[in-house]
Amino acid sequence: MYTPDRDAAMAFYTPLFGWRAVDLGQGAGTMLQVPGYGDHLAATVDPGFHERQAAAPPGFADAIGGLVVIGAGEPPRWHVTFTVADRDESAATAERLGATVVARPDTTWTRDALVRDPQGAEFTVSQFTPPEW
Incomplete structure (x- = not known):
């Protein structure tokens, strides 16, 4: 969820769905x-x-899910992330079906692909890849 007002969003979604917001610290956003x-x-x-x-x-x-506080003038919105077993395989399938892979970022915990479907809607496919400690 991208919102300019974290507190207002949580005042709505907490009683609606029972969500809890946990600040991840270090500018990493909020885990729902x-x-x-x-x-x-x-x-x-x-x-x-x-x-x-x-x-x-x-x-x-x-x-x-996650909550990201956005700046003034940026529209509030949802962005859906689908968990997949294999980011590259899912991205390749999406491309074969007419989508465009916009980006393929890797994070500490995931391998992601931002995908734009043939109608222009964007979503992310995410493969969980925890660090080996």
Whole structure:
């Protein structure tokens, strides 16, 4: 979520969805969490979820999104990120289907691709790649 007013956004979404906002510090933005989400995934569809998340920041298993504060004049908006098993394979499939890969940034925790679909909508595909510690 991109918003000029973090507090107003959370005043709306916290009672609506039960989200919790956790500041990541060092200008890294805000993690949006659903308490217990990681436990739900581990108990239902992904038994190895917590083991793969062991090196992630505290609370990352419960993360469902992020909040970025934007400047005046920039429109508030949502940007959807889809978790994928393989960023490059997903990007190649999107291109084969008519999309344009705009960027392929790597972060400490992910390999991402910003994709623009044939109609012009943008989204990100993200492969979780935690550091080896």
